[in-house]
Amino acid sequence: MMSNLTIALDIMGGDYGPRSSLPAAIEAVNSHDNITLILCGNETLIRTELEKLDALQHPRLQIKHCSEVVNNDDKPSTALRCKKDSSMRKALDLVKSGEAQACVSAGNTGALFAMAYCILKMLPGISRPALISSVPTEKPKPVYLLDLGANVTADPETLFDFAVMGSVVAEQSQGIENPTVGLLNIGAEDIKGHEDIKRASELFEQSNALNYIGYCEGTDIFKGKADVIVCDGFVGNIALKTCEGIAKMIIHKLNKTLKKSIFYRAAALLMFPVLKKLYKKMNPDQYNGASLVGLRGIVVKSHGNAKSPAFLAAINEAVREVEKQLPEKIAARFAALKGQQLALDNEENDPLCSPCNK
């Protein structure tokens, strides 16, 4: 275990803001002796809430006042250029300056992506960051799915970078040697899918850096057919949210049916331990904390509607990534893979990263 680990939290982000992030922060410092959290947000608000929670004097909770908040409907470019004193921006600035080793935010995904991309910069040789998360499968181990929405499109070369990053994450997080990689498509046959997918498949096949097993369909995600499944951010986001939706519906229908008769309610009571166990295994909260990989720093994105236990899971994910030194491991893999062909700092010239024009 590392000592003196500091993580910056965007306290104001997400649907619940401080009501979810502060109890999670308190729980995190109470359960990890070695972490300090920098709470970025409105100081008065944070002080009031901490006082209510009897944690104002905690020596490992520091407050960083920020006068602005990035809203869910802020354009990423506007947030980036014009909200320099926002809690999201400050949390990233702390990672950039080295005062924190990671940051966690439940705020606007597009804004977080744009800010992280322009402030932290990409690791050499990687074109775009990707949002990655583990998803439970029928097997004991999860699958890593990326990109989950950092980019709405991805060309074959970008999908290749995603595959390499996903492999490093699976190795580091699950200890899997030579993880298998699948490419999400609408059929397992070679003829299926659009041109970008076919070209990406060729790239994957030609590379020794990947243990590529071919196309995976939507049904294969949960079978644990591959350790890593790659797709563009539009498709990945829809797939992930669709899963969330159907899981919630099944629970809703089960609850509704159970409530219809006293007999079923009694039976459900008997079943309670097994249903609870299943729910615990499937609970989306424990899988909360998608990571933005490919950057020179650790950024964990909590679900926007994360309540306190889910936000805590995201903080714990950040702690694990700091301990595993994930960005350094990804950088080393790309250095070995691409040698001298490392990309320049494209983001320096990216119009997205130009100054505020408001």
Place this chain on the structure above:
Amino acid sequence: MMSNLTIALDIMGGDYGPRSSLPAAIEAVNSHDNITLILCGNETLIRTELEKLDALQHPRLQIKHCSEVVNNDDKPSTALRCKKDSSMRKALDLVKSGEAQACVSAGNTGALFAMAYCILKMLPGISRPALISSVPTEKPKPVYLLDLGANVTADPETLFDFAVMGSVVAEQSQGIENPTVGLLNIGAEDIKGHEDIKRASELFEQSNALNYIGYCEGTDIFKGKADVIVCDGFVGNIALKTCEGIAKMIIHKLNKTLKKSIFYRAAALLMFPVLKKLYKKMNPDQYNGASLVGLRGIVVKSHGNAKSPAFLAAINEAVREVEKQLPEKIAARFAALKGQQLALDNEENDPLCSPCNK
């Protein structure tokens, strides 16, 4: 109820071929007095199987011998140009000639799409056919999702056509007046998604023909937020198959946990009626039978791995569409909407529809 309704079945398609399609065909003629089925496929094989099932002499089961089969790995263009005596092709030819009012196939989706497009032709004013299916929601009524994989991409105008067709299907199948339409996207805010999605949203908003309610996320599908949800075929196919995957995993995990202890098994036995009821509600078999809409004829696509009850559901879907005169209803809507601006027969000049070059 209509009298003398004839449906052509591609007996050879799908993972199970005649083993799944023939028992379904027998069940269908036994439960509907007014339908005749034309069984397209290898005559010797069909006769042998029908004899085993004691149905060789059924007066409403006719055999149409076909010497070829479209395989799952056949390229759509090859199947179209070179497999003119395949069971899939013959079933479509029977619809084209008017000998059958609809056809059902569990075979290669791409090939079925290409053949249906070139043989049956599009209804005037519609650019591309779409695969549509109902999906259960938390509410009593299902949602209609399209496109589920007939096209891997779709421009904004095509998505608009899909929205109109989806509305007609929801009206006809569920009796919903002025059905609500959503556009599948990675966020509900206006700024989310790629350019084609934003342009499609503008088109939807400007039209009086649609009851457009804006973007829907993956989680909204099962909430029943809209009666119709529109997306391109790549995204729709991944969303549908992902759902199937997670539903199967939940059932798998539940079974596995239940088997671990005799106590849980006893509890599960008590719960059996409620679990069975839930399963029946959620059973993908009953939702089997996606329809290829926009064509001058009814084509129902059964899931490739459909067993007999699922294939029967697809036949029943074809019967309902014939009774509702779905293509006529869709044609009337487009005629009212686009007036004289109806598209020419594009498919006449489409290179996909050129003759066999093998």
